[in-house]
Amino acid sequence: MFTTRPEILGTFGVVTSTHWLASSVGMAMLERGGNAFDAAVAAGFVLQIVEPHLVGPSGEVPIIFHSVKTGKTEVVCGQGVTPDAATIERYKAEGLDLVPGSGLLATVVPGAFDAWMLMLRDHGTLSLREVMEPAIYYARTGHPMLPRVANTIKDQAEFFKKEWPTSYDLWAKGGNLPKAKELFINEALANTYQRLVDDAEASGGNREAMIDKARDGFYRGFVAEAIDRFCRETEAMDTSGERHKGLLTADDMARWSATYETPLTYDYHGWTVSKIGPWGQGPAFLQTLSLLKDIDLASMETSGPDFVHTTIEAMKLAFADREVYYGDPDFVTVPMEHLLSDAYAAERRKLISSTASTTLTPGLVPGYEVQRELAIKQFRYAGDTKVEGPGAGEPTMAHLRTEKRGDTVHVDVIDRWGNMVSATPSGGWLQSSPIIPELGFALNSRAQMFWLEEGLPASLSPRKRPRTTLTPSLAHFEGKPRMVFGTPGGDQQDQWQLLMFLRRVHHGLNLQESIDLPLFHTMHFPSSFYPREAIPGRLVIEKSIGDGVVSELKRRGHDVEVVDEWTVGRLTAAERSDDGILRAAATPRLMQAYAVGR
CATH class of the missing domain: 1.10.246.130 (Gamma-glutamyltranspeptidase, large (L) subunit, C-terminal domain)
Incomplete structure (x- = not known):
């Protein structure tokens, strides 16, 4: 039958993802001798830069992989949990009957960074710097902005200007909306990732120790401290039509880590x-x-x-x-x-x-x-529920979505040895919550998947994983x-x-x-x-x-x-x-x- 493009065939390695730059970066990791795990991590971080309306550094990622070395198929759970303060009573006290679809009350512990690092440490072969360099490069020197990203920012610009000024400052620098296919730079995010790499290398130790140091920097260091401070000091408008502060703290961040599970x-x-x-x-x-x-x-x-x-x-x-x-x-x-x-x-x-x-x-x-x-x-x-405030949800296609809504990305990799990785990163979209200026990224909104009623498997509770899609x-x-x-x-x-x-x-x-x-x-x-x-x-x-x-x-x-x-x-x-x-x-x-x- 007719196809729009050929099925790619090879023997050395294949990478496929929702953006050509991420696929190319993943392949570059294989070319320099890395394996499927190195390639998936590098591609995953690039997707945060080039598809920021679909995924960000504070998002989450479930990963399923097969390792030739261990002979096992395993899951990495990169889904963060709710804050300690996230109780049904706390949300009801705000007059809510649903968790907002955007803003700071919808935030859970960011899970993606630790998940990528855990898999890289235990199954990858390349250094932290090697897999992070492409994402840092595109954040610092710029990447050609996708038309959909430019349209998303344009659609949200007035709301950002009025309610989320830190987002407006990043995405509409100097009041100028970015244009499709022109270079866009996120210097703050480049600096965040560069500092994690530099601090990890300065600590000394072997490859694994450096990766663990980067995990500490994110969950128990300057990143967690900035998130804690932003949630305490910022009131952000959300889909409820009201402004709320966040519940996520540095302690919540420090207690959580990604885990392996049996599929x-x-x-x-x-x-x-x-x-x-x-x-x-x-x-x-x-x-x-x-x-x-x-x-x-x-x-x-x-x-x-x-x-x-x-x-x-x-x-x-x-x-x-x-x-x-x-x-x-x-x-x-x-x-x-x-x-x-x-x-x-x-x-x-x-x-x-x-x-x-x-x-x-x-x-x-x-x-x-x-x-x-x-x-x-x-x-x-x-028709039962009226939606107000900034966008929420995650339907991916044009006929179902407005540019206010976030979504997801995906990457699959197989290397020449037979290692396989499938990962679906999401969350932390540019339209999910305000940008944390010193970090260059927004927090996720995954808690919207909970119910504010007792007795359900998906009822809100502290330190609980949302039932992700x-x-x-x-x-x-x-x-x-x-x-x-x-x-x-x-x-x-x-x-x-x-x-x-x-x-x-x-x-x-x-x-x-x-x-x-x-x-x-x-x-x-x-x-x-x-x-x-x-x-x-x-x-x-x-x-x-x-x-x-x-x-x-x-x-x-x-x-x-x-x-x-x-x-x-x-x-x-x-x-x-x-x-x-x-x-x-x-x-x-x-x-x-x-x-x-x-």
Whole structure:
């Protein structure tokens, strides 16, 4: 079939990400002798510079990787926790019934920096300076600003000027809005990262000790002190329409560190898919596979009405369970074994009929009846909530977003030895909260994913991880590590990834073919982002699917929203065959993502 670009083939290494500069920097790390872990870290830091409307230094990152040396597939949890002072009572006292989608009250401990450093220390080979230099270079000497970044700043400029003057000072220097494709410099951020590197090297010690010193500088040194001071002294306007100070302190920063975890897995037609645990939405991907496992998808056209209808109806069921049962397993018991069992899937599969469901139907798990009812009461539907103040949320595509909203980036790497990394950095967008002037970056807004009601797995609590939407993927085939993949897109991430994976598995399409085909998703379940609304029965689908398919889906009862071609999804993927051939692909959508390799 026709593709917009070739699937990249090579044997030395492949890197694919949501920005060509990050992909090129990752490849440069491989060229100088580094491995997939070095490449992913370097690319991840560059993404903070070149896509600041989608990710920043204070954000978070879940990483899933396979190490040839250890023979293990593991997760790095780079999702920071809530401050000690973040209680439901504290937010209710502010007159809030939802955590704001922006501003300082929505901030949790920044997780990405420690996650990248932990993986670099334990699995990388290059020095701290080598992997940080490209990001510092682009921050200090400038990078060609993406049109979407310039538009985001333009859209927010008046609000910044009035409410977040430190952001205005950085993004509209001297009152001049940046222009698309012209160089933009963030000297303060360059200085922050340069100081971390310089201080680490001045401390002496080996490579690992220097990396740990940089971690200390961020979480127990000058970075944490600046964040603490800013949260105590600054009142920032947020989506509630009111100004609030932050709750995050230096003590909160000092107590937290990134951790390794065992991934959650599911076997599917010879493949084993690994995802992060139920502190993220990754298990919904696995639950959807469990529902589809005994359905003959291979006989359906890859973009036909049967395929669209069946996958969407399965997604609705899996994501309904996400709303009721998923949360930080350090705080709540999540019945994942039951949710992924064949018996449970068989009963749920019976709910997939020939017509579209317009009701949100979580499954019944013994012992969780009260929790299920409490969760259902929290479901909000479009029109229930008025949004005020600066933007919030994380939908990625143009037809769903304004330039006020933040989003996510992604990077996949496979090196010549077979090490694999998939990472989905997000948060700390330029529109999430005011810039901390001496650091050159804003804080994240991930706490908006909590509920301010007791008794739910995602209820707000101190030192708790929000149930993130970030969800990188790694898949084995017949017991061997084979593929890494992912996408930005908030609640849509596991939906778009699923379509690519199913087309690859059942129809034998290559990575680029699987990505280029028309994409679609449902908005049937509550959004993870402020104001947490659902649109029952809504199916968003690219026009390229064809009028005939759209008509048939409407006949089956779907509330179809047809959007422009090439406007849904930002998928990237990489794969390693048994013969050592490496493959990589990136979406043509938004004209930013690129795969490179040789």
